[in-house]
Structures are given as C-alpha cells and as structure tokens.
C-alpha cells in the first residue's frame with residue numbers, strides 16, 4: 129500500500145518534470161488533425177523525424193545563438209526569419225510572437241511550420257532534417273500510432 133502510494137507519487141512528479149515533452153503518438157495525432165499528412169508532399173513520419181532531431185519532442189525548447197537569434201519549440205523555429213522575440217531583428221514571416229511557438233496546443237507552431245515548408249526547399253529549410261531524415265526510411269516513426 130505504502131509502496132504503491134510512493135510509486136504513484138513518484139510517477140506523478142516525473143510526469144510534471146516531463147511536461148514539456150510530448151509523446152510521439154500524441155504528436156502524430158495532432159499533426160494528422162492539423163492536416164500535415166501529405167502537406168507539401170511530406171508525411172507525418174517526416175514531421176516526427178523533424179521534431180525529434182530538432183527538439184527531442186520538447187515543446188518548450190529554446191536554443192540561443194551567438195548572433196542573438198533563438199530557435200523556438202518542437203520544430204526549433206528561428207527568430208531571425210520566422211517569429212518575433214523582440215530581442216533581435218526579425219523578418220517575422222509567420223507574423224507571430226516566438227513565445228507563442230512554445231504553446232502546448234502546438235497550433236501556432238504548426239501554422240508557422242506550414243509556412244516554412246511551403247517555401248522553396250520545403251523541409252530542407254531545416255538543416256537537421258536534411259542531415260538526419262531526408263532520403264531515409266521513416267515509416268517506423270508512426271509505428272503503433274492510431275491517428276485517424
């Protein structure tokens with residue numbers, strides 16, 4: 129009894145600590161719901177591979193660079209081109225505050241990612257996708273996920 133209580137308390141704390149991480153299949157489901165499957169020719173597997181190599185599925189990941197810009201969120205979207213973090217010059221092509229790209233509901237970050245992948249080069253706009261995902265078998269990323 130005590131032991132069971134201790135274990136559930138422990139898993140609860142672990143869950144809080146991991147709140148910024150999204151489960152692979154939960155992410156697959158959101159991507160599917162937001163019509164990314166086939167969008168600009170990329171599958172949910174492509175998006176999962178991209179999210180993994182960019183953020184390891186960490187929705188709140190921020191990575192600062194020496195030039196003053198930062199990458200935001202699960203797809204590590206850069207403030208120099210795509211979003212405004214009010215700290216360095218930004219083209220702000222997605223017309224969005226970078227902070228919004230960290231929202232747990234993922235809607236703003238998916239909207240901006242759609243804009244990026246619609247530009248010339250598609251997913252090659254993410255260097256990590258070109259290096260780690262392009263031209264590789266990726267279907268295992270959706271293994272066991274029920275998206276429909």
Ligand SMILES: *[C@@H]1O[C@H](CO)[C@@H](O)[C@H](O)[C@H]1NC(C)=O
Pocket residue numbers: 145146148149186187188189190191
């Ligand atoms: C997610 O990213 C944030 C910000 O970069 C970091 O503080 C946090 O520790 C990360 N979470 C995990 C579980 O790696």
